[in-house]
Amino acid sequence: MTLVPPPTIADIARAAEVSTATVSHALNGTGRVGEGTRRRVREVAAALGYGARRGPRTRTLGLAVTTYAGNAWDFAGVAYFSRLITAATSAAHARGYALTTLPAERGAEALWHTLAVDGMLLLDSPTGDPVLRALRARGMPVVFDGRPADPRPGDVWVDNDHAATTREVLDHLAAAGARRIALHSDYGHDHYSNAVTAAYEQWCEEGEREPLVIPFDPHDTPGHAFDEALAGPPGARPDAVHCVFDPGGRQVLSAARRHGLRVPGDLLLVCASEDPAYAEGDPAAGAVPVSTVTLRPEVIGETAVAALVALIESGQPETPGQRTVPAGLEVRASSRPPVMY
Incomplete structure (x- = not known):
């Protein structure tokens, strides 16, 4: 337990994003302060415990x-x-x-x-x-x-070194025989997906490969985002997928079953996930244990x-x-x- 010092007017001003003068006017009922601002300052002061007896917490x-x-x-x-x-x-x-x-x-x-x-x-x-x-x-x-x-x-x-991890996954898939690797990403604006996508595109450029980024949708349980790509002839469709988000692996497996493709016979798969179920597979559904990337x-x-x-x-x-x-x-x-x- 530690004794926390009482909040000051400066603390209230920072929390309410106003000046100390505005806080003083709002708390004392003086000055030209709008009613909405006055109410907000007083709510912030009360929530911070301004003027209350303070003890250990x-x-x-x-x-x-x-x-x-x-x-x-x-x-x-x-x-x-x-x-x-x-x-x-x-x-x-x-x-x-x-x-x-x-x-x-x-x-x-x-x-x-x-x-x-x-x-x-x-x-x-x-x-x-x-x-x-x-x-x-x-x-x-x-x-x-x-x-x-x-x-x-x-x-x-x-954070992880997403560029290094992405290269490790892509090099692994290429060494396993993949020639057309798709990335399942392009969702949101967070650094993680942006960094993985940039590393993938750089890797493709260096190897003179054509990138194929398939947008991820967390609600696309059947994996319909893959339908167009997987419907192509063997030489044109992807023969491997790296999924950036946890549900992606299941979406790929669903899409592969619908298109009559075997994993790993026709399609290699790696998914970034911490879900232990991926390691188990489902023999009854013809699903093998899935390779995963753990971000620890x-x-x-x-x-x-x-x-x-x-x-x-x-x-x-x-x-x-x-x-x-x-x-x-x-x-x-x-x-x-x-x-x-």
């Missing part, structure tokens, strides 16, 4: 996934996020901090201006992230999972918490910039050429 870290903030999606049901959250919680507890996981749906914007935490972990923060804007206005210590869209001097983030979310979560606690307790990062966690390619039957007898 538990040191707390917050965690939010802001890629699609504003939409009520269950990110905790995604294997990557659930594994990272579990590891981050354990790492926070080991350092004497609680960890609070915030829902994806923002609700009232005042939440981010008044949230009572000592620092925040932001996962997949997008361009123009309003959550990040509110936290920066408060001077809140922040560490990112994934490179922020507009990093500032002193920012700290934890447990290591990312532990590394991010350590960096955030250091930032909170020292007031500045030990070393700004990226902490790199190596990803790993788990090769299984889906990306091995079939054995010929």
Whole structure:
């Protein structure tokens, strides 16, 4: 437990994104302040506990996934996020901090201006992230999972080397005999998908290969996005797919079954996923164990918490910039050429 100093007018001004003079007028009922601004300043002051008696409270870290903030999606049901959250919680507890996981749906914007935490972990923060804007206005210590869209001097983030990992996957597929490798990506504006797509296009250019990027849609369970590509003749259709997002592997398998293609006989497959079900396969459905890329979310979560606690307790990062966690390619039957007898 630690004694937290009471909030000042400057703290309220940062949280409400107004001047200290406006805060003073709003709280004292003086000056020419609009009623909406006056009400917002008072709400922020109350939420921060301005004027209240303050006592010890538990040191707390917050965690939010802001890629699609504003939409009520269950990110905790995604294997990557659930594994990272579990590891981050354990790492926070080991350092004497609680960890609070915030829902994806923002609700009232005042939440981010008044949230009572000592620092925040932001996962997949997008361009123009309003959550990040509110936290920066408060001077809140922040560490990112994934490179922020507009990093500032002193920012700290934890990420994989997506270019190196993408090349490893593509080289593996090419060594297994693939000549026409498609990338299942092109979704959202986060650094991860953009970095993988750029590395794929560079790899294709260097090998004088024609790139084929198939857009990912999380709701495309049957994999209809692949219909046009897989309907072509053997020399024109892709003979391998690298999926950037977790559901992509199942979408490819569904599309392959519909088009009468065997994995790996006609189509090699690698999918970035932390879901252990991919390793099991489904013999009854003719599905083999799928090769996966693990981004090592447990290591990312532990590394991010350590960096955030250091930032909170020292007031500045030990070393700004990226902490790199190596990803790993788990090769299984889906990306091995079939054995010929």
